[in-house]
Amino acid sequence: MPRNRNGAEVIVVGGGAIGLAIAREVRARGRTVLVLESGRAGSGASWAAAGMLSPLGEALDPGPFLSFGLESLALWPSLAQDLEEESGVAVELRRSGKLRVAFTEPERLRLHRRLEWAREQGVPARWMEPAEVTRAVTGIGPSALGGLLLEDDYRVDNRALSQALLASARKKGAEIRETERVRGVQIDAGRCTGLYLEDGTTLEAGCVVLAAGAWSGRIQGLPVAVPVRPVRGEMVALRPAETPPSLILESESAYLVPRDDGRLLAGATEDEVGFEPGPSASGVHSVLTAAIELMPSLAEARITETWSGFRPGSPDGMPILGAYPEVDDLFLATGHYRNGILLTPATAQSLADLIDGVEPGLLPPEFNPGRVFASAADSIPA
Numbered sequence: 001m002p003r004n005r006n007g008a009e010v011i012v013v014g015g016g017a018i019g020l021a022i023a024r025e026v027r028a029r030g031r032t033v034l035v036l037e038s039g040r041a042g043s044g045a046s047w048a049a050a051g052m053l054s055p056l057g058e059a060l061d062p063g064p065f066l067s068f069g070l071e072s073l074a075l076w077p078s079l080a081q082d083l084e085e086e087s088g089v090a091v092e093l094r095r096s097g098k099l100r101v102a103f104t105e106p107e108r109l110r111l112h113r114r115l116e117w118a119r120e121q122g123v124p125a126r127w128m129e130p131a132e133v134t135r136a137v138t139g140i141g142p143s144a145l146g147g148l149l150l151e152d153d154y155r156v157d158n159r160a161l162s163q164a165l166l167a168s169a170r171k172k173g174a175e176i177r178e179t180e181r182v183r184g185v186q187i188d189a190g191r192c193t194g195l196y197l198e199d200g201t202t203l204e205a206g207c208v209v210l211a212a213g214a215w216s217g218r219i220q221g222l223p224v225a226v227p228v229r230p231v232r233g234e235m236v237a238l239r240p241a242e243t244p245p246s247l248i249l250e251s252e253s254a255y256l257v258p259r260d261d262g263r264l265l266a267g268a269t270e271d272e273v274g275f276e277p278g279p280s281a282s283g284v285h286s287v288l289t290a291a292i293e294l295m296p297s298l299a300e301a302r303i304t305e306t307w308s309g310f311r312p313g314s315p316d317g318m319p320i321l322g323a324y325p326e327v328d329d330l331f332l333a334t335g336h337y338r339n340g341i342l343l344t345p346a347t348a349q350s351l352a353d354l355i356d357g358v359e360p361g362l363l364p365p366e367f368n369p370g371r372v373f374a375s376a377a378d379s380i381p382a
């Protein structure tokens with residue numbers, strides 16, 4: 001029998017880094033908030049990630065992604081400090097820097113162009129000649145043609161991050177219910193009034209935020225489903241025989257992210273295989289091959305873990321952040337693809353601003369959900 005349970009002023013669907021950070025921020029601003037998470041909080045892509053915070057390394061050009069990424073990066077040090085104080089969980093935020101190594105001439109030229117944007121944006125970066133790369137990183141591939149050092153790139157322990165966000169949000173008074181799967185949202189007369197769970201229970205809400213990562217497209221009850229698809233990424237953790245570099249290392253086909261405990265996280269594949277679970281033998285093989293090309297000494301490293309996760313991919317690769325078109329009190333915070341950990345702080349602030357009815361200063365208009373629904377706009381009832 002369908003039942004009606006009290007909801008909250010704000011209900012967030014999805015307890016990944018994005019949903020938890022939004023809940024924490026909304027609660028800190030004084031509203032009641034409830035997070036509904038179908039599994040365990042922080043067990044989705046936010047668990048599977050490598051934890052790089054690399055706006056310039058990830059930007060394809062100097063556009064809105066780069067500016068939002070830089071804004072978000074600037075918020076990270078204070079967020080990490082607050083989370084550690086509030087939760088007692090160490091999130092291991094480190095300004096490690098990232099060295100993107102060129103092994104081919106076209107890649108060397110691309111990296112030089114990226115160095116120019118870095119300078120235009122005022123991002124600390126410099127070129128390292130091959131001899132300097134070899135001196136800085138013991139065991140790097142001998143055919144390195146130099147590398148772009150992004151001095152202001154950070155890394156964070158994303159698994160610890162989710163636990164810290166969960167504890168901090170709860171401490172501030174947010175209610176987080178795990179193993180509660182949302183089936184759909186309720187829309188009455190152009191307004192989102194709440195949602196319903198798998199068992200038919202309905203919950204009322206002042207507004208709803210969909211932050212269900214790669215699963216956001218499965219939420220029912222919308223005029224048009226959210227166009228997010230899963231992009232599987234497979235990773236391998238390695239324990240090298242020798243002390244690994246403290247920098248994040250990257251080539252065209254692999255990255256190596258250090259952890260304080262001496263492991264290197266090697267990643268990652270990008271597989272369009274729907275929700276097919278991994279890791280696959282071919283995925284692990286390709287990650288290891290690319291990692292060993294980047295750093296041949298890793299051939300001797302011990303494999304300590306393999307895993308996979310589903311990135312939330314949007315049609316144009318950019319986040320989908322803001323109001324659902326033509327439905328009041330329904331917000332989307334998804335599509336963060338390869339950069340949801342980096343974008344967590346700026347996303348949380350922007351969504352909390354929108355819920356407060358304040359113009360979010362940080363949010364580029366290019367991330368407005370309207371763009372990804374544009375082709376289906378005629379089918380959305382007025």
Ligand SMILES: Cc1cc2nc3c(=O)[nH]c(=O)nc-3n(C[C@H](O)[C@H](O)[C@H](O)COP(=O)(O)OP(=O)(O)OC[C@H]3O[C@@H](n4cnc5c(N)ncnc54)[C@H](O)[C@@H]3O)c2cc1C
Nearest residue numbers: 014016018038044045046050052182213233339340341342
């Ligand atoms: C291999 C890999 C490496 C990555 N590396 C990096 C990196 O180095 N840096 C970076 O910034 N980003 C990285 N990312 C991307 C980053 O992990 C994601 O963009 C980010 O975690 C998305 O966060 P989220 O909270 O939206 O999604 P998720 O963490 O997936 O959370 C969504 C949550 O919603 C829940 N859910 C789903 N459906 C429902 C429902 N119906 N009802 C209730 N709950 C539901 C899920 O159980 C899940 O917990 C990586 C991703 C992968 C897979």
